[in-house]
Amino acid sequence: MRRTILSLLLAAGLVGAPRPGFAAEPSPKVTEMQQLHGQAQAHVQQYNVTFDAKQLEAAHELLARWLVEHRAHYGDTPAAVSVRAPVEQQLSTIDAELQRVGAAASAGPAVPVAVAPARPVMSPEQAAELRASRGWIAGGVTSIALGGVVLVGVSLPLWLLRERALRRANEQTFYADEQRLVSRARRRQAGAFATFAVGAAFAGAGVAMLTVGVVKRMRVRSELSWAPALGPGFAGASATLRF
Amino acid sequence: MRSLQTTTSRWIAVVGMLMGAASCDSARFDHVELYEIQGSPGAEISSSIIVPQGGVILFEAFPRAEANSVEYVGLERFKLRPDDPNVAEAHRAILRDTWVVSGIAVGTTRLQVLVDNEVVDRIPVEIVEAAP
Numbered sequence: 001m002r003r004t005i006l007s008l009l010l011a012a013g014l015v016g017a018p019r020p021g022f023a024a025e026p027s028p029k030v031t032e033m034q035q036l037h038g039q040a041q042a043h044v045q046q047y048n049v050t051f052d053a054k055q056l057e058a059a060h061e062l063l064a065r066w067l068v069e070h071r072a073h074y075g076d077t078p079a080a081v082s083v084r085a086p087v088e089q090q091l092s093t094i095d096a097e098l099q100r101v102g103a104a105a106s107a108g109p110a111v112p113v114a115v116a117p118a119r120p121v122m123s124p125e126q127a128a129e130l131r132a133s134r135g136w137i138a139g140g141v142t143s144i145a146l147g148g149v150v151l152v153g154v155s156l157p158l159w160l161l162r163e164r165a166l167r168r169a170n171e172q173t174f175y176a177d178e179q180r181l182v183s184r185a186r187r188r189q190a191g192a193f194a195t196f197a198v199g200a201a202f203a204g205a206g207v208a209m210l211t212v213g214v215v216k217r218m219r220v221r222s223e224l225s226w227a228p229a230l231g232p233g234f235a236g237a238s239a240t241l242r243f
Numbered sequence: 244m245r246s247l248q249t250t251t252s253r254w255i256a257v258v259g260m261l262m263g264a265a266s267c268d269s270a271r272f273d274h275v276e277l278y279e280i281q282g283s284p285g286a287e288i289s290s291s292i293i294v295p296q297g298g299v300i301l302f303e304a305f306p307r308a309e310a311n312s313v314e315y316v317g318l319e320r321f322k323l324r325p326d327d328p329n330v331a332e333a334h335r336a337i338l339r340d341t342w343v344v345s346g347i348a349v350g351t352t353r354l355q356v357l358v359d360n361e362v363v364d365r366i367p368v369e370i371v372e373a374a375p
Contacts, residue, residue: 166318174337174339175336175337175338175341178339182317182318185317189318
């Protein structure tokens with residue numbers, strides 16, 4: 001791109017110079033325009049070397065002034081227009097280049113992008129173990145939930161009903177009435193104990209399954225967290241940490 | 244949020260009670276409290292139960308657990324039974340926690356205190372001659 005600009009600018013510089021044939025003795029105005037054009041081309045040359053946008057801006061300003069002065073001095077005759085055409089083309093090229101440079105500057109300096117190393121590839125055994133760990137964890141959570149439902153939904157109400165029956169038994173006057181409520185409390189207590197045992201067994205099994213699953217998953221992840229890394233001009237190991 | 248915490252606390256307490264009830268030892272008997280309600284002339288409760296022959300005594304009986312064990316909750320099977328039914332008899336009355344001991348023959352015996360079919364104490368019973 002820059003090579004193209006350079007050639008275009010040089011071409012414009014060659015054809016853009018005022019033709020000496022307009023006057024035998026250049027007037028001061030013509031001399032001033034020649035100087036403007038020459039300075040503009042010098043700035044363009046500077047830009048081609050330094051890539052300093054200020055040089056290009058200066059060239060742009062000088063060429064714009066040259067066009068205004070040229071038009072004021074020579075008018076819009078076909079000869080004058082044909083002389084200005086390469087300069088106008090050069091000016092539009094400079095405009096485009098200035099826009100390009102401005103956009104690049106607003107995007108900020110090019111920062112080296114840190115490319116994250118690709119995640120280490122899992123071996124089939126590790127994938128199988130990870131799948132198994134998911135199964136253990138899902139089973140554990142289900143079992144804990146089931147145990148919790150049994151404990152909360154069955155054991156707890158039964159125990160509360162037992163307490164209620166005992167409280168009511170304590171309020172009775174006659175032995176027969178008391179024993180009827182005590183028997184009811186006994187049944188509810190037996191149910192509460194039985195369901196508590198079932199719920200606790202489910203919850204305990206769930207905790208055990210969950211532990212197994214988590215341990216398996218942690219083991220796979222710890223195996224995956226360190227992996228050798230190789231690249232052009234680089235060799236080492238990468239660590240993946242999860243929080 | 245507060246109700247959730249209350250529910251959680253209550254749940255933890257109930258689970259604790261259930262676990263405690265399931266795992267800890269039951270109430271340990273300490274003594275039985277007897278409160279006389281009514282009786283035949285000469286019948287009384289002191290260091291022993293004294294009943295005249297042919298007479299009765301009506302009393303309330305409450306088993307009490309040791310101070311360092313859990314208290315009886317009411318689900319225990321409590322019973323009084325004489326060693327020698329030829330001297331005295333013991334029966335439940337229709338009222339709750341109420342018992343009747345009747346004197347059959349002059350003599351002494353002991354009233355077995357059973358909690359869940361286990362004899363935990365014996366109360367002396369004396370059947371005396373009925374006053375003329």
